[in-house]
Each structure stands twice: as structure tokens, then as C-alpha cells.
Amino acid sequence: MSDERQTDTGTGIEIELQHRRGNFSLDVALHLPADGVSVVFGPSGCGKSTLLRAIAGLEPEARGIVRLRDEVWQDEHHRLPAHQRRGGVVFQHAALLPHLSVLDNLRYGWRRAGGTAALLEEWIDKLELAPLLARRAATLSGGEQQRVALARALVSRPQWLLLDEPLSALDGARRAEILPYLEAIKRDAGIPMLYVTHSVEEVARLADHLVLLDAGRVTASGAALDVLNRPDLPLALREDAGVVLEARACHQDEHGLIELDTPAGRLHAHAPAARVGHRPGTPLRVRIQARDVSLALQAHTDTSLLNLLPATITALSPLPGGQVQIRLDAGGQLLLARVSHRSVERLDLRPGLQLWAQIKAVALLV
Numbered sequence: 547m548s549d550e551r552q553t554d555t556g557t558g559i560e561i562e563l564q565h566r567r568g569n570f571s572l573d574v575a576l577h578l579p580a581d582g583v584s585v586v587f588g589p590s591g592c593g594k595s596t597l598l599r600a601i602a603g604l605e606p607e608a609r610g611i612v613r614l615r616d617e618v619w620q621d622e623h624h625r626l627p628a629h630q631r632r633g634g635v636v637f638q639h640a641a642l643l644p645h646l647s648v649l650d651n652l653r654y655g656w657r658r659a660g661g662t663a664a665l666l667e668e669w670i671d672k673l674e675l676a677p678l679l680a681r682r683a684a685t686l687s688g689g690e691q692q693r694v695a696l697a698r699a700l701v702s703r704p705q706w707l708l709l710d711e712p713l714s715a716l717d718g719a720r721r722a723e724i725l726p727y728l729e730a731i732k733r734d735a736g737i738p739m740l741y742v743t744h745s746v747e748e749v750a751r752l753a754d755h756l757v758l759l760d761a762g763r764v765t766a767s768g769a770a771l772d773v774l775n776r777p778d779l780p781l782a783l784r785e786d787a788g789v790v791l792e793a794r795a796c797h798q799d800e801h802g803l804i805e806l807d808t809p810a811g812r813l814h815a816h817a818p819a820a821r822v823g824h825r826p827g828t829p830l831r832v833r834i835q836a837r838d839v840s841l842a843l844q845a846h847t848d849t850s851l852l853n854l855l856p857a858t859i860t861a862l863s864p865l866p867g868g869q870v871q872i873r874l875d876a877g878g879q880l881l882l883a884r885v886s887h888r889s890v891e892r893l894d895l896r897p898g899l900q901l902w903a904q905i906k907a908v909a910l911l912v
């Protein structure tokens with residue numbers, strides 16, 4: 547089920563696109579909010595990039611409607627070519643002009659779009675590009691190139707930022723470094739973003755609205771936390787199934803351990819070194835994977851586990867391979883735990899049982 551009917555089509559983004567290529571066909575109808583980050587998530591080959599490219603006007607054969615508020619990029623009567631659609635596109639590889647300096651790369655799109663000096667300075671500052679400005683683009687690392695590509699898209703004054711797996715060419719550490727910049731863009735750019743990924747981590751951190759795509763069709767579309775936490779969707783059966791909680795930073799110690807206020811109670815999590823310095827009150831998201839949650843009938847204080855939440859079992863579902871997924875209510879917040887069938891028998895786990903959910907702080911990254 548989707549929430550598409552609940553979205554205000556007068557002010558939102560409307561997409562109806564059909565595209566056939568060999569055995570693959572894309573057929574989607576979506577209403578997206580005209581602000582925040584809409585993430586398109588799905589397995590390899592499901593058509594995420596094709597959808598983004600069709601929106602950007604890069605798939606000339608794609609038919610249908612692309613309308614951003616009252617701006618029509620494409621409908622049954624006319625079709626703007628890609629260069630007239632004001633979408634700032636960032637792909638997996640930055641595609642900078644390699645022989646030009648970073649500053650000249652930024653100026654390239656900025657000049658054509660009639661951007662102000664303040665806009666250029668704003669994104670140089672927010673994406674921390676000042677030390678790189680004189681470097682030739684070809685000499686930058688992959689992560690630096692993507693930061694420049696993001697800034698270049700932003701200073702071209704797009705109406706919509708279209709990001710096609712911008713982190714997927716980077717290793718885990720580089721991805722963790724760039725995610726906070728994407729969060730800053732989400733917070734400060736004031737333009738809607740369409741973000742294509744197959745990373746649950748990126749969905750959890752960035753998505754306001756989430757679209758699940760499978761074999762060229764939309765299987766779910768709605769508020770991100772609702773879709774992420776729905777038990778009937780394939781996300782709940784993945785090895786890395788979990789829930790995402792909205793949290794607020796309270797206090798952070800000098801080792802990076804951070805206390806979070808969440809609907810499930812006070813939690814401790816780790817912030818990687820690059821992010822040490824979350825100010826109290828900063829809104830954050832924390833993802834708790836089912837396999838990182840263990841269950842105890844009593845509140846043990848003699849373990850290294852820092853997170854102990856009172857919870858009630860609401861449902862048990864057997865999984866392939868002798869595991870059981872357990873749904874918990876912790877202060878009104880859904881949590882998932884994954885335990886072995888033997889533990890279910892030994893502890894007589896059943897709906898209605900009150901117990902303790904234990905979560906290692908080092909398993910939670912914010």
C-alpha cells in the first residue's frame with residue numbers, strides 16, 4: 547500500500563513514466579513531496595538509475611509526465627530536453643572536468659546558472675572545499691571529487707537535486723565521511739532531492755520519503771520511517787533488517803560515545819571520529835539492526851552492554867535457517883530482535899512477555 551493519495555498533488559512532484567528497453571520495462575506512477583529527500587531503493591537492475599535518468603531527460607524514449615510543482619518537464623504534449631530541465635544531477639562517478647581546477651569546475655555550472663558569489667561561497671564553506679580550490683580535479687580522491695560534484699550541482703541553482711548512487715564508488719570509510727555532508731545539504735539546500743541507492747544505511751540516514759522499486763515497478767511509497775519499519779515488506783526479511791528511530795543528541799563524551807533521547811528510552815551510541823561534536827539537541831537517526839538486539843528476562847547490570855530497554859513482545863515470526871524475528875514494543879516504539887529458535891524455547895518467549903532488550907552501544911552508529 548502507498549500513501550500516494552495522501553500527498554498533495556497540487557504542490558508536490560508528479561511522475562508517471564513508462565520506458566521499455568529489451569526485456570526490461572519501467573512503469574511507475576508516483577507523487578512525491580516537493581521538499582526533503584525522496585529515496586528510491588531497490589535491488590541491482592530494478593530500474594533505479596533508469597528512473598532517475600528518465601526524470602533528468604536522459605532517456606529520450608521514456609514517455610509520461612514529470613511535473614515539479616507547476617513546472618512541467620514533460621507531459622503528453624511536450625518534453626523539455628535534458629539541458630533545459632533544472633535538475634542538478636550527480637552520478638556515481640563525479641565526471642568533473644579533469645584538467646580544470648576545483649574552483650573552475652564549480653564556476654562552470656555556476657556562471658551559466660547566474661549564481662551569486664554568496665551561493666558559491668556558501669557551498670565551498672559547507673562542503674569544506676576551500677583547501678581544494680586550486681587543485682586540478684584529476685588529482686582529487688574519489689570522496690573529494692564527489693564533494694566537488696555535489697557543490698557543482700548545488701551552485702547551478704537546480705530546482706531538484708538528482709543523485710544516482712553518489713557514494714557507491716567509495717569505500718565504507720569514505721562513505722561515512724561524506725554522509726554528514728549530504729545531511730547538511732538536506733538540511734540547508736532548501737531544494738527537494740531524489741536519491742537513488744541500494745544502501746539501507748543511506749536510506750536510514752537520509753530518507754524523508756521512501757520508494758521501493760522492484761523489476762521496474764513501485765512496490766511501496768510513503769514516509770520513510772513507516773516504509774522502513776513495515777514488517778510486510780522485503781526489508782524486514784533481509785539479513786540486516788532493523789528499525790530506525792528519530793533521536794536527539796544529549797551528551798557526548800571525549801571517546802565519541804553519545805547519549806541519545808529516543809522514543810524507546812535513553813540509548814548510548816557511537817559517533818565515528820569525523821562526527822564527534824554533535825551538539826545537544828541535534829536531531830539524529832539511529833538504526834538498530836535486529837541481529838544487534840538480544841533479550842533477557844532480567845535487567846543485568848553486570849555486563850558490558852550499555853543499552854537496556856524494558857520491552858514487551860508483540861509477535862514472533864520464524865525465519866529461514868532456524869532464526870526467529872521478534873517484534874517488541876519499547877515505550878510505544880517498535881524494535882526488532884533476531885534470536886535462535888533454541889533461545890525462544892529456552893526463555894519461553896511469547897507475545898505479551900515483558901523483558902529487556904539489550905543493545906551494544908558499538909553496534910549503533912550515528
Ligand SMILES: Nc1ncnc2c1ncn2[C@@H]1O[C@H](COP(=O)(O)OP(=O)(O)OP(=O)(O)O)[C@@H](O)[C@H]1O
Nearest residue numbers: 567568570588589590591592593594595596597744
Ligand atoms: N544501456 C543499456 N542497455 C540495455 N539495457 C540496459 C542499459 N542500462 C541498463 N539496462 C538494463 O535496464 C535494467 C535497469 O537498469 P538500471 O541501471 O536502471 O538498474 P538499477 O536499479 O539502477 O541497478 P544498479 O543498482 O545495479 O545500478 C537492467 O535490467 C539493466 O540490465
